[in-house]
Amino acid sequence: MDTMTYIKETKELWQEKYANEPEFLQALTEFVDSIAPVLEEHPEYIENNILQLLAIPERIITFRVPWVDDNHRVHVNTGYRVQFNSTLGPYKGGLRFHPTVNQSILKFLGFEQIFKNALTSLPIGGGKGGSDFDPKGKSDHEIMRFCQSFMTELQKYIGPNMDIPAGDIGVGGREVGYLFGQYKRLRGFENGTITGKPLGFGGSLARTQATGYGAVYFIQEMLQTKDEELADKRVLVSGAGNVATYAVEKLQELGAIVVSVSDSNGFIIDENGIDVALLKDVKENRRERLTVYANEKASAKYFEGSVWNHDIQADLALPCATQNEVDENGAEQLVANGVRFISEGANMPLTAEATEYLLAHDVYIGPAKAANAGGVAVSALEMSQNSQRLSWDFDAVDTQLHEIMVDIYQAASNAAQKYGYGDNLIKGANIAAFIKIADAMVMQGIV
Known part of the structure; x- marks a missing residue:
């Protein structure tokens, strides 16, 4: 199949399949046009149908999250974890607590996370998760009870060598602390299971x-x-x-x-x-x-x-x-x-x-x-510190962050120039990340 026919048929399939997931569909369609010259150069990507493999998460976990407010009323929210792609390493991506959270938004975020993580050159795959819970106006005890209920279910599917969540909108150090505390109660102390932790128990300076x-x-x-x-x-x-x-x-x-x-x-x-x-x-x-x-x-x-x-x-x-x-x-x-x-x-x-x-x-x-790959880059550096039972000083982490961001810029700029897109870093970033992931998927075999 020639490249343009493959892209056309892929986009038509996505339009039909994801018509009710507008954010995810937007991320897919904005991405695919960037990589036409790469597909032309690498027919093996078309033969292995890499676009369809990338567009479908390896796993989506959906679960209920019951919790009790300070007035003893029972509430139920929906929790999600989209384990999108583990080609380059364990799933890595934040948890978002916000009333707008739904599967479409988390799939869009998880899809973007695959490429963002690839650009860091660190060994991490892409994932995302969260809940339609709104932390605004909630007491610390209400947030604690919600986080404990959320982690009671999520802990079945994560771990330092499988899936490492982090914070995102609505999930800061307070929430990460509660989430990690519940994970520890249920599974034992595995410090690298969640990143964005407070500094007192495994967090990283500069995160x-x-x-x-x-x-x-x-x-x-x-x-x-x-x-x-x-x-x-x-x-x-x-x-x-x-x-x-x-x-x-x-x-x-x-x-x-x-x-x-x-x-x-x-x-x-x-x-x-x-x-x-x-x-x-x-x-x-x-x-x-x-x-x-x-x-x-x-x-x-x-x-x-x-x-x-x-x-x-x-x-x-x-x-x-x-x-x-x-x-x-x-x-x-x-x-x-x-x-x-x-x-x-x-x-x-x-x-x-x-x-x-x-x-x-x-x-x-x-x-x-x-x-904005700096956050996940330092999350991965936090994982490294946890593995070594070390804590690096702020300047050491910040220096590595700066070097990673310069390298990401160079990768995006070089890819844009190579494939005739000039200064278009959007296309360059897509291409640089896609090639890294697609090559690894082909080498690992289609399963």
């Missing part, structure tokens, strides 16, 4: 900062390729969680001026630069909305809606909130604002239409599977 720092290291490489520096660049950032907060911290440490962060209700513009200490206090310690930041910082102004629809001049953008947060209207505003470089801190934060518009207007995009 909290890793995704945000990594996204900055990636855009720093993008700039240097064009003989530019981060210093004095104006930056728009969305989100106010770990990724956004530590992206802001590293950007400002390197001389950039970050003027925005956002949450689910709105965003703040602070022309003096975001006050990282105040942001951490409001979001991490007090768990308050950004309106509190605006009330306590005279230079900050709060707006409802999306920061991407706001008229404010900037050079760079780091969308660090959630998938599809930047639509075509947002893309048009970014171009009008003067943004020329984007590093995706969130997973698939640009819609397909937004991506197309930005590329057509010469905006240089660092795709999520490359730019």
Whole structure:
């Protein structure tokens, strides 16, 4: 079968099969067009039907999660673990607790995780999981009871040599601690079973900062390729969680001026630069909305809606909130604002239409599977420390993170150049990761 016929038939099958899973279908279709020249060069990938093998998870586990609130009422949520691809190593990927979680979102995230993990060159496969549980407004004891119930079922399917979950949206150090504690009660102390642990029992320094720092290291490489520096660049950032907060911290440490962060209700513009200490206090310690930041910082102004629809001049953008947060209207505003470089801190934060518009207007995009790989990279480094019964200092981990992000950039850039895509890092990242996984799948045999 020739390449274009194979791609056409594959996409038609996906359109029919995944019509009710829009996020997953978007991830598949955006990926497949990138790799046409690779399939042309490697007919063995078509002979072994690698695209279909990659699109179907090796295993999906769905389970109920009953828990009791502080008023003794019983609630039931749905838990998931998508064990997508173990070609390069045990499944690795975060757990997300958010009311929007469903199988389509987790399959999209797990699919992206396969390639993200491959780009790190560390021996880890791809997976994702979570629940439609909403931690907002819950007491510590309610979250503890939910996490214990969730892990009571999940522990049957994970382990340090099979599947290593981590945190994601709604799952921070508190939740990971509860999850690991329950795993330990049921299975014994296996330190490398879950990453993102607090430092007191096997966590890694720099893990909290890793995704945000990594996204900055990636855009720093993008700039240097064009003989530019981060210093004095104006930056728009969305989100106010770990990724956004530590992206802001590293950007400002390197001389950039970050003027925005956002949450689910709105965003703040602070022309003096975001006050990282105040942001951490409001979001991490007090768990308050950004309106509190605006009330306590005279230079900050709060707006409802999306920061991407706001008229404010900037050079760079780091969308660090959630998938599809930047639509075509947002893309048009970014171009009008003067943004020329984007590093995706969130997973698939640009819609397909937004991506197309930005590329057509010469905006240089660092795709999520490359730019936000820092978190999983340091998670894998945490696994290494756990295996050695060691704890590396912050600078050692951060240095390795920086080196990994530079290597990921080079792999994506080299692949884009080799296959005629110029500066298109989206296609380059897809190609570099796909070749690594596809070659391993062919060599391991189709089972």
